[in-house]
Structures are given as C-alpha cells and as structure tokens.
Amino acid sequence: MKVRVSSQFKVSGTSDLDSQTDALYVALIELERSETDLTEGDVTASLGSRLVGISLVIDATSWEQAEARAREVIQHAIVMIGDQVLIAEGAGVAPTSDAPVADIQSIELIPA
C-alpha cells in the first residue's frame, strides 16, 4: 500500500533556514532516487516560525512499516543536510549543545 507522509519539525537556533531547506530538498530527492519505495518528496518551510515540512509517499506493507520508514527517511534527510542538526522527536527538549535542534512536531500518515 502507498502511504502519504507529512511531517513537520521546528528548527531551533539562528542558522540559515532557507539554505538548509534547499539542502534538505536536495537530500530528499537523492534519497528518492536511490530508494525504490519513496516517491513525491517535497519540502516546505515557514521561515518566520522556523517550521520545516517534509512530505513523501512511501510504499509499505503495513502502517507500522510506513511509520517506521517515514521516521527513518526524515531523520536521514535531516542528517544529510550536513549541518550536524540534532533531532528531538517530539520531546520538546532544550538543546544540550550549540548545534541546531530539529524538533519533530508531527508525523501524519494517510493513504496515498
């Protein structure tokens, strides 16, 4: 089954979110090219609120697998930005270092 995943995360700090978003989009497209189960990747950003949105379609055999794969892809794409962004999955924790934190705000899955 195909599942459309939409995720939002908030990036802390004062880094250049615009260029990070571009890098994230390139990373997502690269993932899409190398992985056969990923399609329709897209990235949006609200620079004012520092919210970044990732959406993609995942081909999975179950909802559990789709969710796990979505989490994996999103984390992988964030890491691929190459800016040592830390990931805080919905925990809302304060960053422990100066590195920006991508705090996941939601992951939504609906049938594609």
Place this chain on the structure above:
Amino acid sequence: MTDATAATPKRFLAERLGRFVALNWQRATIGIGTIALAVAGAPELFGRTDGVEYSYFDRWGWPQFVFLGGFLALLVGGIAHLKIRPTYGDLLAERDQAVSTANDRANALESVLRAIITDLTDALNLSVSSARASVYCFSDNGFVLLSRVSRNPEWKKRGRASYPADQGLISKAWRDSSAVLVDLPANRDDWEAQLADLGFSSEVAERLSMQARSLVAIRVDALMGSEKLPVGVLVLESEGARGVNGATLDRLLKQRTWGILQNAMANARKHFPAVANTLVRNPPPAE
C-alpha cells in the same frame, strides 16, 4: 404567466393556512363567539339611555342577532373542543412518550457501541488513563459523538455537541478512510499550533481538555454489496507521543471486534440522524 417559483410559496401559504384552520377552527370559533357576545352586550351596558326597562329580546336589532350568532358559535366551538380527539393534552403526552423512546433508543445504541469499543480498547491495550476511544456518526455535515470510553473520567466527558466536517484528523479519515498522527508536541503552544494546521481555530484548540499527542482515526463503512457506504469514524487518542500509532491501526484492522463495530454501525445507520439529534439535544449521562 404563473411560474413554478411564484406558485410554490402561494401553495405553501395555502397549505399552512389550511392546516392552521383545520387544527384551530374550534378555538377560533370560541374566540369569535366570545367577541360577538361582548359586542352584543355593549349597548346593554353602555348604550341604554332611555331609562325604560324591557327584556333584551323585546326588540330585534343587530345586537340581538350578534348575540345569537355569538352564542351559537360559542356552543359549537365549545362542544367541538370538548369532543375532538386527540386532545392537546393527549398530544403532549404522546410527544413526551416519543421523546422518551428516542432517548431510550439513543442510550441503548450508545451502550452497545460503548461495550464494543471497550472490548476493542482492551484488545489494543488502550484501557489506560492516558487514552480514549470515540466513535462518531456523520449527520447534517458534521460529526456527532455516539459513544466514548476512557479509563480517565475527564477524557470520557462529551465535549462539543457536534464537530465540523472539515476539522481534525476525523475529517481526514472520513475523506481518506484512515489517518495516523503521531509525535505531536508536549509544549501546549506548539501543540495548538499543530491543531491550527488541522483546521482548528485557536479558541477551540485552547478549550480542548485532552492534549492528545498521537491519534488514529479510521472510517467505519457499511458494506452495500461491493460498495462501501461511510457511516462514521472511530478515533483513538493518546497523551503519549506514540501511544497510538501505525502499529495500532494494523492491529485494529485484524480485530474481530472491529468487524462487529462496523456491522453494528452499518445496521443502525438509518437511525443515525434521529439518534444524532437526540444526543445533541439530550446527551446521555456519564457512565
């Protein structure tokens, strides 16, 4: 030329007037009779200036005819009013009985669905104070809560009477058959911001008592041959960021009780508009 749009209001008014006359002619007759008697009696009370005493019917003028007409109207209207059945009291009693029956049916359906979703939450290990399950039917472009279970008495309370069709995960599940939302923020402000993306106004988001951080919503369909007729939505919520998730939906779809819930709602679907109205007007007491 008389067109249909002009004729329809006229016919509507004529029907309304006809129905009003049919239902109220006795009262109208009594009213007319009373007024006639009062008018006929006015000269007797205020108009006599000649000081001569004579019987009311010694001479025949308009007051006497009005008096007789009023008396007859009062007599006919009064007898008809006493004879007509059902009486207004009977109709009120019937209405009360109908309201009571509607409430009983709504409560019976609610308790059946509550038993089913209790079983479902037990099977999904969601019988905990941080989770709740709610089942809604679709009625008049909105969702009406049919039944809700939770170990937490606060989360069990019925909130709004009905929920807009374009708000929340429930609307996505209604449109797309199912939806999962996880990892919502612990921070209340951030959480409310996420709800804005789901179509909630800030006022509504502020008032929501349960800060559900993960939700699973699935549409309940009635199978009509090869076609599916959407009838409602089951929503599972948890205060945990992943208290319910994709795995919950996978397990739910394999539950026998899920099939029972679908059948129960499919069989009861014709009653949903009436049940929804009853539940909106007269919500059942908390369990």
